[in-house]
Amino acid sequence: MTDELTPDSLRVGSLVGPWRVEGYTGRGSYGVVFRARRAGHPASPPVALKLALIPYDPRFVREAELLSRVHHPSVPQLFDRGWWTSDAGVVHPYLVMEWIRGVPMYEWARTYNPTAREVLQVTAQLAWALEVLHRADGLHRDVRGDNILVEPEGRAVLVDFGSGTWKGAPPITESLMPPNTREYRSPEALIFQWEHLRQRGTRYEAQPADDLYALGVSVYRLVTGVYPPPGADPEAKKDPLRGPLPSRLLPQALNGRVGLELARVIERLMAEGPEARGRALEVAEAAESAAEHVGPKADVPLFDPEPQEVEAEAIPVRVASVSGSEPPAVGVAEVPVRAHAKTAEHSWDGRRVLLTTSLILTVVYLWWIAPSSREAAPEVAQAEEPDTGVAPPEAGTTGLGDGGVAARVATQEPPISGEVIALEMPKQPLPGQRRAPCRGRGEVEIIGGCWAPWTTLTPPCGDEAYEWNRACFWPLYERTRVPTSDKPQ
Incomplete structure (x- = not known):
């Protein structure tokens, strides 16, 4: 193991010229793209920092020259170019371009x-x-x-x-x-x-x-x-x-x-x-x-909604809990019920029947096992906000590097409290989660991991999905054991 910084291992806070790295975005065949901001100017707009993997890569010189000749809203604006020296004394060119939110x-x-x-x-x-x-x-x-x-x-x-x-x-x-x-x-x-x-x-x-x-x-x-x-x-x-x-x-x-x-x-x-x-x-x-x-x-939209597994709305049910010698108390919790639908627009009737049936069975069962608590006043179950010790990462962008694939994500909203069980997006991929690049149909890269959007569910996302950028996602896992290294893949 070595702590030497290379283009592949730049950390948040690293300096590349006058630019401070804020997050990893994507990796291609010839370069790595980071979200960055001008050092000492936290209120300045974010930029896309593209750093060459190959020392003295002439492609970066050519790209900078070509971008400097073209000015159009559909071409990224070039802000800066320069050279970054690694800890081993190797020189790599870099480009600083307009941050694209696409x-x-x-x-x-x-x-x-x-x-x-x-x-x-x-x-x-x-x-x-x-x-x-x-x-x-x-x-x-x-x-x-x-x-x-x-x-x-x-x-x-x-x-x-x-x-x-x-x-x-x-x-x-x-x-x-x-x-x-x-x-x-x-x-x-x-x-x-x-x-x-x-x-x-x-x-x-x-x-x-x-x-x-x-x-x-x-x-x-x-x-x-x-x-x-x-x-x-x-x-x-x-x-x-x-x-x-x-x-x-x-x-x-x-x-x-x-x-x-x-x-x-x-x-x-x-x-x-x-x-x-x-x-x-x-x-x-x-x-x-x-x-x-x-x-x-x-x-008219070009495509029909795809068949998918959807997360049904959370429904309040009576939940028995035991504390010490006190009689079981009955509270109210949000219990998501999973349903399968052919399409989002034709799934509501079947989902309503499944939800109603599940609700009735759950209430009957809990009423049966907790007879002493039938008159207890309901309480609201509230999720505890996990303390990660770090602030959520800033918004990302996609593929300003050659072939890097990373979906843009925005600063996470504060977790919702009250009657909602919400999972906060982790700061790094979960153990066993698939790492970028995410090549499957509909997959999205967030913080270096592969996620699938829950297109029919909006926050609050319940206790099985993770909320990010006002949308719900669930992690996609490898079928076999994956390395535990946090180095971008």
Whole structure:
């Protein structure tokens, strides 16, 4: 064990230049992201501090240069850049950017269930960001859902410019393809990759049309839940056994609520020929116009509620308790009763029957075992507030680092007292709880652990769920034994 500080082990209170770390947010392949604030200025706004894992990483220099050239509400504002020296004397670059209060785009779709109009508005914002970037002779080269954050108010922000470049920028690697994700590559990029696979010194020169195609894949996956087949499969031309490339289904064929207007924008972004995609400016204007003129059907949520286990409302029941030689006293406690429902909107009738039956059985049983206390005055059971000795952590953000996945959380509200049993969010993952990154559908990362939101239950959350940011969550546990180290994973 060593107490040497590295980018992976910075603690709350550590200084990186003039910035003081307030909390860990996420980790990617090349960097770690922290929530920070200017040291000595506790009232200053929070910032996202991205620290390189690799000493002297040139990607950070390139990202800082690219961000300094682009100014748009859908691009994080760059505040500072510098160098941090570890205890071992190794120098790591860092960036300080605007704090984004959003979640990754696919998680936003699962959590907020947007309408077609809202998706059109998000698409327009991102297309405008790409237009400003392309006008500055820059390219993002890794547009995908994990690199798009959407705030609760609907503002979409394109993040992680570490794979980006600009006209005339010196190359960092000698790889054939840019460091991006294969599912989002354009047909022309896939064809080039296949034709030059064994040629040394050849590089694919990405174009603005590649960014637009990747945006189209991102929106297609958002509204359908699946990736489209690749835009090209040149190997099939040489190998008849492979068969033809599967046809891409229209988005409205997979989700009837997409509508023609949104489908046209997606299909334009994913056109086979780069010239058919046009400029980002044209896509942005088309999406804006569609969002403004589309009919009321575009205001219906895109997805049906998923089947899930819900926590029924807590109900007061008579509870017998024994104290010394006194007769059993009967108090009132909030007892949550679990119910299963097909969907949230159709579950109330069945849940009401189950709650009523459980209430009657519980009251009859307790009345039977405590005959001497039937006339006792009711008392209210009140949860004791656990004393953790530390203040709850501040709000977090998501993935300003490369691939880091962490959901934004806000400062916890004080525990509710009275007739409520409430569990306070722990300061670190629970023993056996799954650690970040949280990759399951609907999972949320809070304080380094994986949690599932109780979407049909609002605070007070009872004695089985934990309250956080005015919502209820329960922990997700590993199926096998996990390490007990508190080091971010």
